[in-house]
Amino acid sequence: MKHLLTVVTFLPLGGAVALMLVDRGREALLRGAALAIAVATFLISLPLYFGFDAGSADYQFEIVARWMPSLGVGYHVGIDGISLWLVLLTTFLTPIALASAWHAVEDRGKEFLITLLTLETGMIGVFVSLDLFLFYVFWEAMLIPMYFIIGVWGGANRIYAAIKFVLYTMVGSVLMLLAILALYYQHGAMTGVYTFDLPTLARWVMPPDRAQSLMFLAFALAFAIKVPLFPLHTWLPDAHVEAPTAGSIILAGVLLKMGTYGFLRFCLPLFPDASLAFGPWIFALAVIGIVYGAWVSTVQPDIKKLVAYSSVSHLGFVMLGIFTLNVQGLVGGLIQMVNHGVSTGALFLMVGMLYERRHTRLIADFGGLWTVIPAFSALFLVVTLSSVGLPGLNGFVGEFLVLLGAFRVNAWLAAAAATGIIFAAVYLLWMYQRVIFGELTQEANRHLRDLSPREWALVVPLIVFIVWIGVYPAAFTGPTEASIEALIAQVESKASVALRAPDGGRVAVSRP
């Protein structure tokens, strides 16, 4: 199907517009329709996987159309091994997030469904855009639905968290906008082609000068805020704690990946010299983030905040993997993105289930739950262990590959990062122990009900992937390797070309 990506991208938005026309009184219809749209989007996105040529590093399912030819802006979308999983992750998690809010969102349910579906279009758009203008449009536009989800349906301190989220992201992204413009004009001035088309820009060898460093830093800041890379993470705990469960799932599962994806898709191929130059710094920050996130998680009294800080730690691994700039590290980082989306999404989902039952998330308010809700406890254990990185489950694969890659770059830093896995076991298992095991101390916990069929249906698909990736990772790493290898080759060849050129690479070299 020629327009598959366009359909996948805009189906949720179309559905959202259709939902606007439905009367708000008919809640069951609204919910059912929204879920149907989200599931349909997932099903339609499956051919992206089945039709994907794993051996090719080229963009696939590409669509190129004219949009603003006089500015060099086009509608150019496509996926490769890097974005394939992120698109599928988005279409997979959105129905789960929608269904998780089945009863949790009572107030203005119609608006909630519309906002979430709009958000899905924005997220998919970010991952499939191959035009910098188009990418920026999705990147910024997606901010607003998330702002609403946190601000309208969030907890007590939601307005503060929502504004903080938007302003943080905004500062980063306006600087990126400036860098996009600078890149556009520099490329145009040197080659005579004014375009925002990413593949065209990525083929161009930019001179390794101060301009490249500044552009890299502007892009990197925008992405690092989104990841979030230490020390730019302070918006994340607020946003997560205040967001409703569905918002947290999407935020952790997909939104944070936009930052790491941005590094892979834009920073490395566009600014290879600067990436190599600043790589060690980001490498170091990633290690600090891994250890710091783990330490801070350990002392959190609130389960959701604990999981939020664990995200800082886990995404540190992704960043570490990316800036190893070798195949193991990059593939590991990419798989770790998917892992984090699935595992942390599942953690937030299950924490949300606890919250729905008890209206508290404090670890101290629980204890001894395994006698009351054994099924929940069992599934929660699997999810927790996957986040810990137990071999046989998904987390292990990503972290192992990342550490393997990192060890080749700097053994000491890799060793420091490895402590993050140990601390992960500490904070997650200690949390699990205090919440699930022990004596049933609180009377209110005695009559909690176990998982409902709907909740089973939400958690089981996630656990399937947790086990699947853990047992047979090749199914997931396979399609990514060609693209990752091509990316590394591109970075290295561009950087070496720029170094070899006698006048600092001023001559634009176009590579096939």
Next chain:
Amino acid sequence: MTPVPVALGPLAAVLVVAGTGMLVLLLDLLPPRESKTHLGTLALAGLCAALLVTLLRWGSGGRAFRDMIVLDHHAMFFQIVIAYAAALVVLLSMDYLRRVGAETGEYYALVLFSTSGMLLLASAGDLIVVFLGIELMSLSLYVLAGLFRRDLESTEAAMKYFLLGAFASAFLLYGIALVYGTTGTTNFDRIAGAVAVRPHDPLLLVGLGLILVGFGFKISAVPFHMWAPDVYQGAPTSVTALIATGSKAAMLAVTIRLVVSVFRGSQPDWGALLWVLAVLTMTVGNVVALAQSNLKRMLAYSSIAHVGYMLVGIVAGGIPGAAAVLFYVFAYVFTTIGTFGVITLCERDGREAVEVGDYAGLGRRSPLLALVLSLFLLSLVGIPPLAGFVGKFYVFGSAVRAGYLWLALIAVLNSALAAYYYLRVIVYMYMREPEAEAARYTPSFAGVLALTVSLAGIVLLGLAPGPFIDLAQVAVTPLLR
């Protein structure tokens, strides 16, 4: 002497609007007395006719009165924008005026006279015509600002606007006199020639500087912006919309013409001065807007900030810079009219809802209206895919292109800062509950029509800006011959 045949063609739009204004004044004396809707409709028809006349003349400009009137594409672009703005304002006014009990025939006549002044300004090729246009526009606006005679704030607004406006006119006149004294002409082309010959003449430079000060007042560039907040707040909302859009667009038309074509040869570079002006205007506008709780006052500061962004484009210069400003003005007009339009449709406790707090809970009470206001505000923030984003993208891009990286950096940081106060309104609408009764939507067909047109404008300019960007580029080309 044999009479010289006068070609009135280039003045057609101005004449149509002024003629309609006189017709409105005449018809106002006839019954029916209780309703003036028919006069509003007539005014609207006049403005639409002017719009049509301008559109039909596209491609065939002309000059009249010995180059005093220059109807080139630049002029026509702005005339289209101004005609749109005035027509939308008239639409907004119809029910609004009746509701606040200020429906008079003179209102429409004054709007039309003021609009004809704006149209004249857009096609001015001579400093005398500039002065004429400014006075025609401003005198009508002074009266309109004081339309609520019994309202202290409205009277204060009119008084302040008048005094400071007169002050600005004095600066302008003094500047014109100095320029005339040194060059012996008031014609733009000939001044440009004189500037090119004597780029260092101090008296000429002072004259041009004073003219720029006069313009600065009218477009409310910092530090000449002091009048704007009080006037915006006190004037009837529909008049505020006209001041914020039409009068600004007209003044920007002249400013661009003057800076881009007349000042071009002058030394020292005016760029440095405009650079400072742009930075001050954006930053002061945005920072002060952060602290406002009155929506109209906040929008006044925000519109100051937007002038700052437009100045960024003027500093960047060249065809891209000027074209970016033109596009920005177009986008800004739709967005601003829409925002003020929503205010005219909301009331709380029998008075106009102008405090940010009045909008608490609007998202629940009138979801559609809240959604529309959100879209306008997001366009002001510059969120894609709305018109405001493309405008900013284009303007900042032109600054980057011309090498003004610091200016562009300050501008983007400003626009991130601005997000806070625009989003605060959205916070109130959706995330806070009203203390007492929420603001209420007052039905108005004409108002809804105006909002629909504005909304269509910002979505169209956002999603398919290509043709309009090309149009803006065509429009500024004659300036840089």
